[in-house]
Amino acid sequence: MSEERLFTISDLARDFDITLRTIRFYEEQGLIEPQREGRQRLFTHRDRARLKLILRGKRIGLALSEIREILDLYELARDEASQSLKLLQLLSERKKQLEEQRNDIDAVLSEIVVLEGHCRQVIDTMTGKDATA
Amino acid sequence: MSEERLFTISDLARDFDITLRTIRFYEEQGLIEPQREGRQRLFTHRDRARLKLILRGKRIGLALSEIREILDLYELARDEASQSLKLLQLLSERKKQLEEQRNDIDAVLSEIVVLEGHCRQVIDTMTGKDATA
């Protein structure tokens, strides 16, 4: 069972809103390894999942080289986790980075809220909605 | 009062752990405008603050062009906020982006926690600390 439905390159490009070139580039970089039917690429659900991880990694500012590391770690963890201790260390490093990044984002978000407050005040003042009125 | 202490380029490079070249590049791009004493650059606290904002922007994945926009907005807001409505709109857009980014980070962080759990379990199993024991 589970006839493993396959995807074409344009399927994935459409689904994730990226170009064909991007997908081919990721294959070229060894991030995904689609099957071939003749010359044509055919992608499994696994490829799709990896692509999703790649794009999420990009969104949080990781380089492709780092994403490759992480994908490798996923494989490693799935296989035997023979070097689980090393993996744990790498994970905690990454976690620290991400937490710092989130702190930065939070800081910027608070500043934005403050700025918004200033703006609203200025606008209210200019439009006569003064507190003294 | 407030004799406005000045910083040299190496002061800032050391403080923020960046190269001289980077600072000169930011000036070249119009992100900071240090005074000159002869040819030498001299930086005020204001320059320092802007540099800090620039680096924070970089850490959350903004391009220099976007950072420049934001710095401009800060100036604009400080001046009169004549176009405060437009500013508000831009701020809310940026906020949305940042919140999405934070969601991505949170997602990755949870996945890491799960992976860590798997690793610990594998390690425990391999070292004999089995739950059935």
Added chain:
DNA sequence: GCTTGAGTTTACGTTAACGTAATAGTAAGT
């Protein structure tokens, strides 16, 4: 007077992550 140290300008080099042709094969529809 010479070296050392910190600063300067100018300008070509580099890396990542694709963009953008140009050219060609292949299957389906008419």
Added chain:
DNA sequence: ACTTACTATTACGTTAACGTAAACTCAAGC
């Protein structure tokens, strides 16, 4: 047979954000 749609490979081009090297100034210290 011809067009259209989708795919492929090859390969040069592009942008951002600096790196790096060369050549120079200028004040301080010995």
